[in-house]
Amino acid sequence: MRTHTCGELRRDSVGKRVRLSGWVESVRDHGGVIFVDLRDRYGVTQVIFDPEDSRETWDKAQRLRSQHVVAVAGVVERRPPEMENPKLATGEIEVRCDRLELLNASLTPPFPLEARDPARVSEELRLTYRYLDLRRASMQRILQARHRVALSVRSYLDRMGFIEVETPILGKSTPEGARDYLVPSRILPGTFFALPQAPQQYKQLLMVAGVDRYFQLARCFRDEDLRADRQPEFTQIDIEMSFVSVADVIAVVDGLLAELFRELNVPAPEIPLPRLTYQQAMDRYGSDHPDLRYGLEIVDLTNIFADSTFQVFRRAVAAGQVVRALNARGLGQTPLRVLDEWTEVARKAGLAGLAYIRIAGTGEWKSPILKYLSDGEKEALAQRAGIQAGDLVLFAADDRAVVSKALGELRRLAAKEAGLIDPDRHALVWITEFPLFERDEAGRLTAVHHPFTAPLEEDLPHLESEPLRVRSQSYDIVMDGVELGGGSIRIHQRALQERIFALMGVDRQRGEARFGHLLTALEYGAPPHGGIALGFDRLLMLLLGAESIRDVIAFPKTQKAVDLMMGAPAPVDDLQLRELHIRLDVPRLSP
């Protein structure tokens, strides 16, 4: 049906007889000559219909409408001088058409599909007619970019000796972690498979199997509420390696990311990527996923205010708390209205209030707390925070964690307010040595990463005595303030795994019931191993500058986890339910 695509004809094809197929993008009917832009995935070519070439074909061309699918035949011609279109790759030529076949008509599309900056159409409509939305050039570019990145992932990891192994979609529910999507078993009534939240246990078992270097572009499922960067099903670049340390995993991922940036012609970050420990990140940026596209570091002032005449600070220091500040450069003119909002943010983060000093353009300091500060304190403060005219200094005095949380949030707000974020720049950073445990609402120890994460060797002695102090051999990769992925070196010995379970309140019996297969496997020569999972969709979203994860997924779901195009989820036949031995207990929908 075609000899060429709509994106490939150039000057060197002039004189050739060609056939093209594609969608009518626009029709410009001059009464005599008719111009039609024909589009396919590869580009746009102008087709010209002239009544003097073929009256019959010209008649048919008059009836062409947007999005009709046609096949045309004709001769490639150089466009007359002054009639070339530099905006088109094929703009030097056109196809003089003498035969036209309407392959399929199209209804008028429910929204404009033309490439020229269309007014933003509601996403609801785009998702309902996703097959039309995807036909748009900008979405075609995203689909192609996604494909190229996937290919690069496979090619890079293959070169590094990894092999891709598929793991089951029908797996087993484990109560830890996110809510599972369940699939009932017909053959064993009353039992359910769970769709994988991640292939975590399978990939560890593949290490026991001696696969040595595994990867998978793995579909994962989590039944939790959605966000702009969260879908119920998403894709991970899942990696696991044997006989490695933290540095080995990080090196592989550094190389992978650099390659993916290059593939999309996004300015690549220098590798090795910078690293911060969890504690450094919290102290300096107030976040375990800091955005390093801008500075605004938190400075510690605790020792400066140990004997301050300002009671609020002195008492905090005396109570073992910290006093820290953020110098929001150039925000000295921030209106009090905004500072009131920020005070509310600080309160929600746990601070009693928010003290601040605004430095005028003249260099004059203005603040309600100024009268409590000695000249020496001011001088020390000015030096440590690098205060200049026009700055805004925000103070926090409380427990270390509370101060970090508050100043971390204020840091983000200040960067936004000051317009410090350049959307064309990217900043990547590794965050390492996360705590192994944290306490949940009920006061129980739970794993920060997951329960298979290995503790740092040097912290093992206080595993039982001070479990919250124990750091783990874990690492997150953070891009532009977004958590891209995370991983760890895993526990490969049963005894240590059982100690961890015990601390988490998982007794021997329950541990055996839930993770018996894994524990047993550890006893059959499990090699030391570790790995990582990267959010493939999130990575694409950041690399392509997309506004939401939905833009880089062909058929995404809405915030209520609904597929508007397919109408899924949907009720099923009673017969299907009977076969599965499932009876519904659904609250009646309101009348």
Add this chain to the structure above:
RNA sequence: GGGGGCGUAGCUCAAUUGGUUAGAGUACCAGACUGUCGAUCUGGGUGUUGCGGGUUCGAGUCCCGUCGUCCCCGCCA
């Protein structure tokens, strides 16, 4: 589970304090036009103001409920 935004023509939006026959651009339809490429010109409004109820002489506008969608908090080992 909670907080917030949005919902008017196919699409993107407007409509004064609650007030006459709900408008604009674009798309679409018809006609004209032989070099356009956001073609141009002339003409045409194609509407359950998401849905249901209420207040009112009168509701796109106010109130209650409901549905959909988006953003956020909780949640996401």
